[in-house]
Amino acid sequence: MYIAQFKTHDLAIFTYYVESNKECFIIDPPFDSNIFKDYIKKRGSSLKYVILTHYHADFLSAHIDLGVPIIMGEKSKRSVNKFDIKEMKDNEKFKLGKVEVRVLATPGHTT
Numbered sequence: 001m002y003i004a005q006f007k008t009h010d011l012a013i014f015t016y017y018v019e020s021n022k023e024c025f026i027i028d029p030p031f032d033s034n035i036f037k038d039y040i041k042k043r044g045s046s047l048k049y050v051i052l053t054h055y056h057a058d059f060l061s062a063h064i065d066l067g068v069p070i071i072m073g074e075k076s077k078r079s080v081n082k083f084d085i086k087e088m089k090d091n092e093k094f095k096l097g098k099v100e101v102r103v104l105a106t107p108g109h110t111t
């Protein structure tokens with residue numbers, strides 16, 4: 001398993017890249033998706049998911065531009081969704097490469 005952290009230059013926002021067996025997901029990507037496309041190519045990996053921890057009103061995100069399923073918690077609904085999300089419940093699991101990832105609800109910032 002491999003994890004990398006990226007800091008948004010203008011804001012105190014961090015994005016995470018998580019990889020297992022050449023499959024990866026990105027958590028809370030900022031607007032410039034080329035950074036991650038280049039990084040994924042460099043790692044020889046394949047992007048499977050984008051995970052949004054919450055709706056981001058404080059910065060623009062590249063979640064739609066990356067063209068993969070977007071995972072959000074079940075309580076992340078808004079009255080108007082402008083994109084499809086895969087809602088996951090607390091303790092629900094999904095596979096990434098050779099690992100199983102468990103979703104943990106951590107309400108607070110926007111929920």
